[in-house]
Amino acid sequence: xxxxxxxxxxxxxxxxxxxxxxxxxxxxxxxxxxxxxxxxxxxxxxxxxxxxxxxxxxxxxxxxxxxxxxxxxxxxxxxxxxxxxxxxxxxxxxxxxxxxxxxxxxxxxxxxxxxxxxxxxxxxxxxxxxxxxxxxxxxxxxxxxxxxxxxxxxxxxxxxxxxxxxxxxxxxxxxxxxxxxxxxxxxxxxxxxxxxxxxxxxxxxxxxxxxxxxxxxxxxxxxxxxxxxxxxxxxxxxxxxxxxxxxxxxxxxxxxxxxxxxxxxxxxxxxxxxxxxxxxxxxxxxxxxxxxxxxxxxxxxxxxxxxxxxxxxxxxxxxxxxxxxxxxxxxxxxxxxxxxxxxxxxxxxxxxxxxxxxxxxxxxxxxxxxxxxxxxxxxxxxxxxxxxxx
Numbered sequence: 001x002x003x004x005x006x007x008x009x010x011x012x013x014x015x016x017x018x019x020x021x022x023x024x025x026x027x028x029x030x031x032x033x034x035x036x037x038x039x040x041x042x043x044x045x046x047x048x049x050x051x052x053x054x055x056x057x058x059x060x061x062x063x064x065x066x067x068x069x070x071x072x073x074x075x076x077x078x079x080x081x082x083x084x085x086x087x088x089x090x091x092x093x094x095x096x097x098x099x100x101x102x103x104x105x106x107x108x109x110x111x112x113x114x115x116x117x118x119x120x121x122x123x124x125x126x127x128x129x130x131x132x133x134x135x136x137x138x139x140x141x142x143x144x145x146x147x148x149x150x151x152x153x154x155x156x157x158x159x160x161x162x163x164x165x166x167x168x169x170x171x172x173x174x175x176x177x178x179x180x181x182x183x184x185x186x187x188x189x190x191x192x193x194x195x196x197x198x199x200x201x202x203x204x205x206x207x208x209x210x211x212x213x214x215x216x217x218x219x220x221x222x223x224x225x226x227x228x229x230x231x232x233x234x235x236x237x238x239x240x241x242x243x244x245x246x247x248x249x250x251x252x253x254x255x256x257x258x259x260x261x262x263x264x265x266x267x268x269x270x271x272x273x274x275x276x277x278x279x280x281x282x283x284x285x286x287x288x289x290x291x292x293x294x295x296x297x298x299x300x301x302x303x304x305x306x307x308x309x310x311x312x313x314x315x316x317x318x319x320x321x322x323x324x325x326x327x328x329x330x331x332x333x334x335x336x337x338x339x340x341x342x343x344x345x346x347x348x349x350x351x352x353x354x355x356x357x358x359x360x361x362x363x364x365x366x367x368x369x370x371x372x373x374x375x376x377x378x379x380x381x382x383x384x385x386x387x388x389x390x
Contacts, residue, residue: 003380007120011113015372019109020091026080026098029139032057035078039133042112046119053150057135060152063118069127069387073156074379076111077104077137086363101365103164110372114379127387130156140295142333158386159343161334162375166357168349170368172320173313175346177306181299182259184331189277192287195250204248208241210284211252217280221272232269233259233329259329261298297335302342309344312381348375
């Protein structure tokens with residue numbers, strides 16, 4: 001089935017308007033009350049069957065087509081991040097310390113456009129479309145599980161999602177069969193020493209020095225314990241210790257993330273991490289508290305569905321198709337949908353036309369808005385192709 005380009009182009013202005021509204025009024029994970037109210041109101045206005053998810057801020061909707069076919073679920077995440085928007089533009093965030101710094105405002109706007117598109121072409125649509133507007137992707141344990149528990153995938157034969165990706169240029173799209181995105185685990189370490197006078201270090205147990213040693217020692221997990229042919233990342237992202245120039249710190253707090261693609265690597269890194277913490281703190285005469293939080297599973301695309309998406313990308317964006325791409329160490333709770341139904345998660349290039357694009361989760365992050373048009377076109381084409389699959 002061919003995408004009705006005239007209808008799609010007519011929705012672009014609305015996409016931009018919706019995206020900028022959400023960008024100006026961002027809401028944190030599981031606090032997306034005004035966002036979900038606006039989404040639900042628009043979907044109801046277009047005559048779709050709308051259901052508010054039991055999670056409180058999730059929204060699901062159905063559009064039953066006039067022709068026989070399969071039920072296809074499409075998902076967008078709707079939450080923002082606790083980041084101060086540093087951009088200077090007329091749609092910058094109006095909420096202090098909260099910002100759409102990962103493109104979820106664009107995801108929401110483009111899926112709204114897809115929903116409206118199907119509401120206008122209901123009679124010639126094969127099968128049923130389920131639209132999942134999911135809260136809390138940015139905060140463990142994520143909102144995908146709640147949407148699934150609320151029945152979001154019950155009738156779906158396949159599920160697809162798209163992420164606008166600023167490292168890729170506008171007009172491109174990419175995915176890969178099998179493992180695509182990593183599992184994002186987290187760890188927290190508190191080192192407990194004994195503080196004292198900065199000029200009398202022998203009377204103290206310096207938690208800051210123990211922490212500094214630990215940061216260096218942890219780097220050996222990937223470089224010396226992990227098989228170099230297997231992918232893994234360990235990053236210490238936070239380090240807090242000390243109160244004054246002449247005071248030896250009695251505590252030190254570290255936190256970070258571990259990325260991997262399989263259980264064996266995850267278990268190895270976790271085991272070595274705790275072992276190194278134990279012995280490094282012991283070497284400095286300090287006690288410790290250790291916490292490891294398992295994040296989302298890896299995003300593993302169904303082989304057949306990924307090949308479908310790659311074919312559609314080549315058809316719809318012939319100049320921007322690159323075949324199977326490399327794996328990405330970012331994580332996504334779309335993984336839970338793929339554990340239950342065949343489907344595929346893919347990237348659509350949203351890099352700025354001029355100058356360098358700020359990375360995701362950066363105070364200057366922004367997208368090239370035309371990317372939403374490409375993403376909506378691909379979602380429609382993939383859904384239509386999949387709905388006719390016997």
